[in-house]
Amino acid sequence: MARVLNAHVKGALAERIRYYHELGIYDFYRREVMTTAPALPPASGSPAPTAEETTSRARARHAMDENVVQAAAEPDMIDPVQALKIIRQDLGDCTRCGLHKQGRKQIVFGVGNPRAELMFIGEAPGADEDQQGEPFVGRAGQLLNNMIKAMGLEREQVYIANIIKCRPPFNRTPEREECETCSPFLMRQIAVIAPKVVVALGAVAAKTLLSINSSMSDLRGRWYDFRGTKLAVTYHPAFLLRDPRQKKEAWKDLQMVMKELNLAPPTRGAE
Secondary structure, eight states: OOOOOOHHHHHHHHHHHHHHHHTTOOOOOOOOOOSSOOOOOOOTTSOOOOHHHHHHHHHHHHHHHHHHHHHHHGGGOSOHHHHHHHHHHHHOSOOSSGGGGTTOOSOOOOEEOTTOSEEEEESOOOHHHHHHTSSSOSHHHHHHHHHHHHTTOOGGGSEEEESSSSOOGGGOOOOHHHHHHHHHHHHHHHHHHOOSEEEEESHHHHHHHHTOOOOHHHHSSSOEEETTEEEEEEOOHHHHHHOGGGHHHHHHHHHHHHHHHTOOOOOGGGO
16 A cells, blocks of 8 residues: 655655755655666666676665655654664664775764754765764864864764765765765755754765766855755865865864854963
């Protein structure tokens, strides 16, 4: 029997699908799980996908379909802690993309205040994050902690996540399919937390969230409307470790965020 949705859920579902379309994600039509995925003709000059790859993609698309229905109701839950637990349970020991076979030790879901007004979103877990199961715990994480403190906040007051939740081998840049497969879970997290401001850390996070292929110099220094939430772009802490000269520019970005959130930096006596 077909599932019947009430008017409220239908409206939320339609809004969520519209939002995903703006991100360039379109494969949200409902269908039964296929035990054997149909073969697709390869693109010109490209090898045909294996049966395992085709089945994996079909499962990922089905997971997206299920996520859209589930996400429509989650923002209305009274307890964001419970809503985030549901998202984590839905994620499971994820095998939706190839990263689970490429050396990742565990899923790095996200950490922080489920009711945070400020959310930081990075690119992907690194070696330390993969080992500990928490985002931004290595050298880049230490710098991010200092950046948060400079804003007059503590790490526990914000929420921190990544575009994808598994470490790519050798910390390579996440591939488009990996981002598209993982992003529905991140979108559900953002919807539940409902921060006042999202800060995209680095080009991968900014381009994935905004579907804009621009340079960091063009992306920084302005506000974006991210489905009713203000979004700012700044440099990834790992980049700032490689080029400390850009820390002043990153501080300008954070000051813009602080002004929006009415935050004052801590006094020297409080440090």
